[in-house]
Amino acid sequence: MAERDGKDRSGRLIEQVTGSELAGLDGAGEALWLDVIAKMDEVYSDLLRYETDLEAKNAELEEAQAFISSVIASVSDILVVVDADGTILQVNPAFVRLTGISAADLVGAKLATRLAPADRAAATDLAGGSGEFSDREVRFLTAEAVSDLMAVACSPRLDHAGRHAGAVLTGRPIGELRRAYEALHRAHQELQQAQRKLIEQEKMASLGRLVAGVAHELNNPISFVYGNIHTLDRYRGRLTGFFEALAAGGDPNELRRTWRIDPLMEDLGPLLEGSLEGAVRVSDIVRNLRRLSFSKPGDRMAVDLDKVARNAANWAARAKGGGTRIDFDGCDGALVDGHEGQLHQVLVNLIENAFDAVAGERDPAVAVTVEAADGMVEVRVQDNGPGVAPAVADKIFEPFFTTKAVGEGTGLGLWISYSIAREHGGEIALRPVPHGACFVLRLPQRGPEP
Ligand SMILES: Nc1ncnc2c1ncn2[C@@H]1O[C@H](COP(=O)(O)OP(=O)(O)OP(=O)(O)O)[C@@H](O)[C@H]1O
Ligand SMILES: [Mg+2]
Incomplete structure (x- = not known):
């Protein structure tokens, strides 16, 4: 229709110009007129094209807006957009449902007036005044009284120039989070x-x-x-x-x-x-x-495993040492929390076992090493005896398992030691070594004094 109007109008223009006023013009003037008219025609058709483009863009924009609105509408969390002064610019249906007040009445109101009186002081923060993300627990005024306590997250909003332009608030009832x-x-x-x-x-x-x-x-x-x-x-x-x-x-x-x-x-x-x-x-x-005395956690104290291991080595050497060489490699800071007596017993048993194991060797040797690293204290007792046969490796910690002759061992030593290590929050393990046996007692290192 617009096109036909355009043609009509331009046609009439040509008719008017050629029919009456052009009669008195010379050839050059006529050409100039025709030129002007052609230009006008061109401009007009450009205008028409812009109009259709604009209409298409408009339709796209409307579609995008409808999509955003539908997304916002179906979000179950409340959503409130405020400007830098704390005036409400937009609310979603979840907020309308929560307050029981229409969107038209909410938009344009100051956020502070929509908060429960006790929470009004939070309004400036909620409008993004601090310029930082923040979390608040607030109640909103509703048509009847006040809402449930809401956990509201406030994200500051910036304009295209990067200036503070307000904030976007999202939230949900605390009750849900609490549940x-x-x-x-x-x-x-x-x-x-x-x-x-x-x-x-x-x-x-x-x-x-x-x-x-x-x-x-x-x-x-x-x-x-x-x-x-x-x-x-x-x-x-x-x-x-x-x-x-x-x-x-x-x-x-x-x-x-x-x-x-x-x-x-x-x-x-x-x-x-x-x-x-x-x-x-x-x-x-x-x-x-x-x-095997089961301890109460209360009677624990700082124990220096280095000292205990040294004593245990001397003790065991006196009882079973014979001609066995014993090497001791200690360290500082091997402090643990526990019962000195029990830990002494564990180490005596490990070292006595090592002495028993090397009894038949030509050059019997036992090495005790204490190390403290990464929050753990480790005592290794290694010997050059025959080692623990793979077939019995998983049995040696059981009560009464022994390979020793009647009268030489009850088979309770490792079992008791293991229980004590566990009670101290640690463990005893048999560590694979190429020759002999290596038993490791690992306990958590005592933390620094408060
Ligand atoms: N260093 C070791 N080398 C080889 N075998 C070992 C070693 N330590 C322990 N064992 C094996 O584990 C078994 C169990 O040890 P455990 O200390 O529990 O009991 P025991 O030494 O036999 O008796 P008890 O300690 O009650 O006198 C030992 O009989 C032995 O077979
Ligand atoms: Mg033993």
């Missing part, structure tokens, strides 16, 4: 409880294994002591008979034979020795078990 936090907290507590239960179960299982082991280990010596006592009781009967017959005037040689006194006297020695050995074994087991 999520509480659910997380509950899950965390449940997890901790499950973990405690597991540790408890593990402790019970290990106690069960210990008790079964103790029962088994004690049963052996007790049963042969018991058997021996029965035999001794029978022998007592025979001796009583023999002495009574002797007192009645019988022939001593005859009576000795009748009452089988000679084999009885021969048997008496081994019987008593066996019983004594059984009793010693029982007392060894009990002594080892008594060492």
Whole structure:
């Protein structure tokens, strides 16, 4: 229509110019006019093109605006845009729903007037006055009273020149966050409880294994002591008979034979020795078990593992050292939190085990090294003995596992040591080495004094 109008108009113009006024013009003037008219035509068609371009751009802009509006409308968090003076420029439907006030009434109002009275002091910060991102917990005025407590994040807004132009506020009810936090907290507590239960179960299982082991280990010596006592009781009967017959005037040689006194006297020695050995074994087991004192966390103190390891090495060397060379390589700052006595016991056991292991070697040597690094203190006890056979490596920490002869080891040493290390928040491990065995006690280093 516009095009046809244009053509009509320009046609009429040509007609007018050619029809009346051009009649009096000469040839040059006519050409000039025609030129002007052609230019005008050109400008006009350019204008038309710009108009259609503009219309297309407009349509695109409207589409983009509709898209942004629909996104803002479907955001469930509240969204409020304010200018640098704290005047509300835009709100989203979530904010309208929260306050129960129409967008038309909210836009143009000062943010401070829309906050609950107690929170009005926050208005300047919320309008981005500080120029920094900030978080606030505020309540908004609603049509009836005030909203739930909202966690509002404020992002400052800058204009095209980078100047402070206000802020964008987004937020959601704290209740929701709190519920999520509480659910997380509950899950965390449940997890901790499950973990405690597991540790408890593990402790019970290990106690069960210990008790079964103790029962088994004690049963052996007790049963042969018991058997021996029965035999001794029978022998007592025979001796009583023999002495009574002797007192009645019988022939001593005859009576000795009748009452089988000679084999009885021969048997008496081994019987008593066996019983004594059984009793010693029982007392060894009990002594080892008594060492196993479970500590209260309260009685811990600073322990210098370097000093303890040195003492333990001297101690063990006195008991089992023999001709074994012992090298000690200590260090400063090997402080841990714990019970000196228990840690001493752990190290004595590790070093005694090493001495036992090298007993058959031609050039027996044991090396004790103390190191403190990365918040841990490590004591390594290495020997040049036969090492721990792979087949038993996972059994050596079990109670009563021993490869030593009866009377030489109860098999409780490593088990007790391991329990003590665990109670101190550390561990004992067998470290692979090319020759011999290397046991490592690792404990957390004591932190600096507060
Ligand atoms: N340094 C070592 N080299 C080789 N084997 C070792 C070494 N230390 C421990 N073992 C093995 O681990 C087993 C268990 O050691 P543990 O200290 O628990 O008991 P034990 O020394 O046999 O007896 P106890 O310490 O109760 O007197 C030992 O019998 C031995 O077989
Ligand atoms: Mg031992």
